[in-house]
Structure formats: structure tokens, C-alpha cells
Amino acid sequence: MTDDARPPVCAPRNRRWMLAAAILASALGFIDGTVVAIALPAIRESLNASLAQAQWINNAYMLPLSALILAGGALGDRFGLVRVFGAGIAVFLLGSAATALAPTPEAMIAARALKGAGAAAMVPGSLALVARAYPRAERGRAIGLWAAASALTTAGGPVIGGLILSAGGEWTWRLVFALNLPLGAIALWLLHSKAEPDPGRPEAPVDWPGAVLATLGLFALAWGLTRPGQWPVSAAGIGIFALFLLWQARAPAPMMPLDLFRSRAFAAANGLTFALYFALSTMIFFVPMALIGGWGVSEAAASVAFAPLALCVGAFSGLAGRVADRIGPAPPILAGALTVAAGYAAFAATAPAAEFWTRSLPALALTGLGMSMLVAPLSTAVMISVPDARAGAASGVNNAVTRMAGLIAVAAMGGVAAARYHAAGGPASFGTESAAAGHMAASTAALATLAWIAAALAALAAPIAWLGLRAGGAAAQASSSASQ
Known part of the structure; x- marks a missing residue:
């Protein structure tokens, strides 16, 4: 079913608010993907994290996002775009709060994984929300505004984060991640107050075996690459990912x-x-x-x-x-x-x-x-x-x-x-x-x-x-x- 055949997610008067919610959510994902690299030196010093742990502070976020982003789109079709998109933002915000409060590298890695799982539902839902909110004749301009705002937040987010890190002490890296909370809260409020009910399509398939195999395969591959002498783990990851590809060739509704x-x-x-x-x-x-x-x-x-x-x-x-x-x-x-x-x-x-x-x-x-x-x-x-x-x-x-x-x-x-x-x-x-x-x-x-x-x-x-x-x-x- 095409976007034009699905019911709109909001009344015409609320389209701009759905666009604002989509921009805020995409800003969360784009900024988080770049600002962490600026904050990592301070995080490593504050938490006494090794280089391998620093890699996993990044990869714990990227792993579920990489493996589950295709499944996230299917979940929106099945359970309702607004519901899944909102749940993704909420999980992302929980992960942001846990990241800001993390006392150890291990706790931060776990919090970043939670954020990645939320982003897997939030990132594809952002653009889909714009497509469902606007009719085809107006969609191009709306997507252009969404893309331009994403580019500006990608450029400005790390600069703002860098200024915060330079102005304060070693604890200020926590504030960088806490800044996600008000932005996400506004996006959730807009969804709750401006969106129409979106029941979804219960018959829409979700490739659960594919999601599990992709996650396990990519995790093992990345783990082996970040740990010296762990090539058997990487080899196992390649094998699991090969099973994922075999499943995709035979699955009735493959995610890839x-x-x-x-x-x-x-x-x-x-x-x-x-x-x-x-x-x-x-x-x-x-x-x-x-x-x-x-x-x-x-x-x-x-x-x-x-x-x-x-x-x-x-x-x-x-x-x-x-x-x-x-x-x-x-x-x-x-x-x-x-x-x-x-x-x-x-x-x-x-x-x-x-x-x-x-x-x-x-x-x-x-x-x-x-x-x-x-x-x-x-x-x-x-x-x-x-x-x-x-x-x-x-x-x-x-x-x-x-x-x-x-x-x-x-x-x-x-x-x-x-x-x-x-x-x-x-x-x-x-x-x-x-x-x-x-x-x-x-x-x-x-x-x-x-x-x-x-x-x-x-x-x-x-x-x-x-x-x-x-x-x-x-x-x-x-x-x-x-x-x-």
C-alpha cells in the first residue's frame, strides 16, 4: 500500500507540527551520531575507558541501528507509524538519560545500545511521518525542509557540543547527552497532541528471524574486530551473517x-x-x-x-x-x-x-x-x-x-x-x-x-x-x- 493510499497521520492544519516533530527526531539521531566523537576524549578521561571501550561506546549505538533499521520500518507498518515512531523516541530518551548518568564505561555502552534500539524505530519513522502527513503535491517541499534542517543540525550540533565541552569541566560531556531530553520531549508532545490515530496493519509481516540473525552476526563481527586475537569471533560473525543472507533469500517477507x-x-x-x-x-x-x-x-x-x-x-x-x-x-x-x-x-x-x-x-x-x-x-x-x-x-x-x-x-x-x-x-x-x-x-x-x-x-x-x-x-x- 502506498503512502497516498494510507490515511494521513494528521489533519491538514497540523502538518507543520508533524514536520517539526520529524525534524526534531531526525536532529536527535544526526547530532548523536556526530557529537559523540567530540565528547569521547572527555568521556574516556572521566570514565577511565580504553580505546576498545570507546569504540563500543560508538558501536553499541550503531549495532542495533544497523541491524534493526529495516525492521523498524516494518514495525511502523504493522503497529502504526505514529505509535512506533513515538516509542522509538521514548526509548531513545531513556537511553540518553542513562548515557548522561553512566558511572562506568560498561554502563554507558549498555545505555548507548538502548539508544540505538530506539533510533532504529525513530530514524526511518521520521521521513515516513513527513510522507504520510503531506499529500504528494506538497511532499517534495516538505522533504526538502526536513533535509535542510537535518543538514543544519548535523553541522550545528557538534559545534554547540564542542562549545559546552570547552566551557565546563570534565562532567560537561554529560550535559551534551542530556540536551536530547527537552528536544525529544517536545517531539513526543507534538505527536501526542497533533497526530491522528494510526492503527497500522496487523497483517503486515515483520522479519523477526532476519533481525535476530543480522544483530548476532554484526555483533560478533564487530566484537572480534575490536578485540586483539579474537578473529574466531569475527569468523563466527561472518558465518552468522551468511546465514542471515541465506534466510533473506528464502524468507517470505525479507527485511533485505x-x-x-x-x-x-x-x-x-x-x-x-x-x-x-x-x-x-x-x-x-x-x-x-x-x-x-x-x-x-x-x-x-x-x-x-x-x-x-x-x-x-x-x-x-x-x-x-x-x-x-x-x-x-x-x-x-x-x-x-x-x-x-x-x-x-x-x-x-x-x-x-x-x-x-x-x-x-x-x-x-x-x-x-x-x-x-x-x-x-x-x-x-x-x-x-x-x-x-x-x-x-x-x-x-x-x-x-x-x-x-x-x-x-x-x-x-x-x-x-x-x-x-x-x-x-x-x-x-x-x-x-x-x-x-x-x-x-x-x-x-x-x-x-x-x-x-x-x-x-x-x-x-x-x-x-x-x-x-x-x-x-x-x-x-x-x-x-x-x-x-
Whole structure:
């Protein structure tokens, strides 16, 4: 059943309030995904957390979000979008409160997992709420406002968090997470007071076995990658994920329909997504740790590192999307991937100078420009690679691939950073503050290694785009045109 065939979630006079609730909820998810990297050095010092525990403070959130985000959409269909979306916000807020009060790394990891479970219902519900609130003729503008607000909150959230962290003592990282509570409370109030009853569809299937297998497989894989010598656990995770894929091939209502990957363009687009977002997640997670812990950059300054990314994506994605509509997605994705690779390479090459404002930030701004060239065309490539009737499923799978890339990147690259840090003579731990001789140089060596890896992955995306999307995208567009 399409969104137009489902009853609206609110009266016409309340549409703007549903849009506000969706924006607030998406802001919670986007800000939380970026501000934690800025807060981690303070969290590690306050809770005496190791690098592996810091990785799991991030991955405990990303794991349920990666594994369950597709199931979250199905839950909204079955039990009612407003009900599931509201429950997701409530669980997210409970996790936020527990995160702000966490006394130990283990308690914080558990709280972050709770937040991730809430986000798995909240994140897909945010855009779905906008689609259900507005008729098709007005939906494009509403989604544009939602996307623009998401970009601004993604850029502004970490900056505000960095200012808070710089202004207070070591306890102020708790306030950063507590700020979620009033925003989420307003979103819940808007839902409760402005939304119409949404009974859902009890006959809508939910792939419970798939959700369990995906969660177990990704957990074991990430656990093994973050623990030295635990390769058998990672191998078990790969085996469980293989069982997940087998189940998806046979399940009556799979959460990740594998037949979509028969499209060469769809497979290429998701390969691009994994490589590019693996690289981006590596930089977003580890760069602030090295800047704050290794270079002595303030949290406020470090929070500016990725503001150009969000601002460029917000400013130029519309233009890039129009270019993709005109000439196809492959050329702008190719140009964007090469620009991103150049930005990461420039960051790696200039890292030994440890000059954030004059060398590192311009390199990251170049990366932001490159991402703005490819984000919208990549979405276009996903959408035109499958029939229109399956565009929603294709978008959901691509969203899940993005989250999985971030999860695996943080799990895998932590070991690389630690190994390079100690090989360079590091006396402490990567990402922590230390006055010991050699700490800054070792932190920089580890950071440069991660940036070179990110540059290589972005460069790898360029030929994938050119070879995988040119023929596949053209075929998809021809098929779409023939069907009209």
C-alpha cells in the first residue's frame, strides 16, 4: 500500500507540527551520531575507558541501528507509524538519560545500545511521518525542509557540543547527552497532541528471524574486530551473517530483499556507499580523538572539523541532484569520489605539520565539497536502479548499508590506529591526552595512516562508479522510460 493510499497521520492544519516533530527526531539521531566523537576524549578521561571501550561506546549505538533499521520500518507498518515512531523516541530518551548518568564505561555502552534500539524505530519513522502527513503535491517541499534542517543540525550540533565541552569541566560531556531530553520531549508532545490515530496493519509481516540473525552476526563481527586475537569471533560473525543472507533469500517477507542486487547498478551503488561511508565514518570517529587527545586542539575547535561537510551537503546537494538528473549519476559521483580522495590525501600529507586551521581544516573542507557532489547523485543511482514500485525497499537497504559501513569501520580501524600508534613509539593510548614525549608524533602517525586508508577507499569508489553505474544506470533509465 502506498503512502497516498494510507490515511494521513494528521489533519491538514497540523502538518507543520508533524514536520517539526520529524525534524526534531531526525536532529536527535544526526547530532548523536556526530557529537559523540567530540565528547569521547572527555568521556574516556572521566570514565577511565580504553580505546576498545570507546569504540563500543560508538558501536553499541550503531549495532542495533544497523541491524534493526529495516525492521523498524516494518514495525511502523504493522503497529502504526505514529505509535512506533513515538516509542522509538521514548526509548531513545531513556537511553540518553542513562548515557548522561553512566558511572562506568560498561554502563554507558549498555545505555548507548538502548539508544540505538530506539533510533532504529525513530530514524526511518521520521521521513515516513513527513510522507504520510503531506499529500504528494506538497511532499517534495516538505522533504526538502526536513533535509535542510537535518543538514543544519548535523553541522550545528557538534559545534554547540564542542562549545559546552570547552566551557565546563570534565562532567560537561554529560550535559551534551542530556540536551536530547527537552528536544525529544517536545517531539513526543507534538505527536501526542497533533497526530491522528494510526492503527497500522496487523497483517503486515515483520522479519523477526532476519533481525535476530543480522544483530548476532554484526555483533560478533564487530566484537572480534575490536578485540586483539579474537578473529574466531569475527569468523563466527561472518558465518552468522551468511546465514542471515541465506534466510533473506528464502524468507517470505525479507527485511533485505536480495533480488534487488541482481541489478548491476544497484549492487554498484551499494558498493560505492559502503566504501565511501566506511572512509567517512573512519574520519568522523578518529579525527576528533586525535585532534583533542594528540594535538591539544580544544573541543570547540575540533567540532568545526566536519562543519564544512554538513554545510556543503546542505548547500550544493540540490545542484548535484539536478546535474545527475540531466547527465546521469555516474559523472558527478566519479568527480565527487576523486575530490573526496584528494581531500583525505591532503589531510594525510599535511598531518605531520599538526596545523589544524591552516592545513587540516581546508583539506576537510575539500572532502566536504566532494561529498556534496555525490550524496544526492548516489541516492539517485539507488532509486533509478530498480523499478519505481521497489524504490522504498531499495532506499531502506542503502540506508542499512550506510550504517553497517560505519559500524565495521569503527570496529576495524581502531586496531589499525592502536597498532600504528605503538609502532611509532606511542607511550600512552591513541585518542587520550598525554604529556609524555612522543605521544603527539605517534598520534599523528596513526591519524595519517587512517586518512591514507580513507583516501584509498574513496579513490576505489571512482572506478566502481564509472564501470558500475554508466551501463547499469543507463539501462535502468531506459527501462523506466519504457514503462511510462
